[in-house]
Amino acid sequence: MRRTGLGRHGRLSGEDAGDPLDGLVNLFDIGIVLAIAFLVAGLGLTRDPKSGRVEPRPPAPTATPQGPTASGRGQAVGTVYQLADGRLVLVGPNGTRRPIGP
Numbered sequence: 001m002r003r004t005g006l007g008r009h010g011r012l013s014g015e016d017a018g019d020p021l022d023g024l025v026n027l028f029d030i031g032i033v034l035a036i037a038f039l040v041a042g043l044g045l046t047r048d049p050k051s052g053r054v055e056p057r058p059p060a061p062t063a064t065p066q067g068p069t070a071s072g073r074g075q076a077v078g079t080v081y082q083l084a085d086g087r088l089v090l091v092g093p094n095g096t097r098r099p100i101g102p
Contacts, residue, residue, distance in 0.1 A: 078092040080100065088100040 076093070078090050078096075081089050081091060083089060089097055090100050091097050
């Protein structure tokens with residue numbers, strides 16, 4: 001019994017088989033489309049939702065010194081570091097450490 005109409009009439013020759021890298025080209029095209037989609041989505045995050053315009057982010061506020069100011073001559077005594085728990089530590093030029101504040 002012969003089945004006709006299923007496209008199985010014989011073996012494929014070298015020219016009819018197609019290029020095995022055609023599927024890889026399709027994956028490259030999908031990658032390009034996804035990259036452009038992520039780029040557009042990233043640009044949309046900086047857009048102002050009210051006006052719909054892209055605006056630059058305002059600069060971060062800087063801390064202004066409060067309290068009395070001092071002037072005069074002196075020398076550096078070390079570097080102050082703030083730890084993750086909020087404590088301040090003074091590290092002197094010779095490596096000595098001492099906490100600052102209460």
